[in-house]
Amino acid sequence: VNGPPQTLAIETQRESGATVVALRGSAGPGCARQLRPALTDLLQQGCQQIVLDLADLQSIGSEGLGSLVAAQLRARNCGSTIKLLNPNAQIRQLLEQAGLTQLFAIYANLREAISA
């Protein structure tokens, strides 16, 4: 949590049949304007497996969590799935506190996330 305030950067790439979305910086207030349409677009494009790489995500608040939940529920409705990769210890604890580990599978490496 050191340094100046960070914004959210979203970078998408294809990897072994999955869509890997790297979230970098901070998913704080206002992030839904970026995050929701980015994930909705991928689902509308027919991406069946989306892996959110959280390794470089420093923090996430209720708005970001709400965006992830909304995307996962939308994904389920269209036969897709969203998995989480490498959240830091603070974000993993936050996901547990928010009861979201029941909604998202969390993986430590990309190969495992894609093959699961």
Added chain:
Amino acid sequence: MDLADQSRSEPTTKVVIPSDLAAAKQSEEIILDHVRRCGYSQDATFAIKLAMEEALTNAIKHGNRSDPTKRITICYAVSSQKTVINVADEGGGFRLDDVPDPTRDENLDCPTGRGIMLMRAYMNHVHYNRKGNEVTMVKLNEARPGAQA
């Protein structure tokens, strides 16, 4: 709970900002700078940042409904033992009992309640006034001996 009770002899700073996320972020950074200089752990700093974001976002969006004529008042006291932050909006307030528990299966897609839940999970003490338009949060610097809520 009164902020004066919480902060005891610590100097309290009062800031009034517009109902604006950018202004909120500026205030957050100033307070976090105090927190870092007082030697809080990374986890405690993360918790304070998260709770402040949630309290200020709730005040702006739900309390003042982003009305540019309404203000947010932030009072804070940061010491090496604890951080006390009070956020008040000019809205009509809400009843805490009416907020759904976002961790229940049936409420997972509910857009409200997650911010309050996170504040409660990450701060040592969270108290709303009777009207529901003012929240006081306390975080202890647990790395320091003698820190008490």
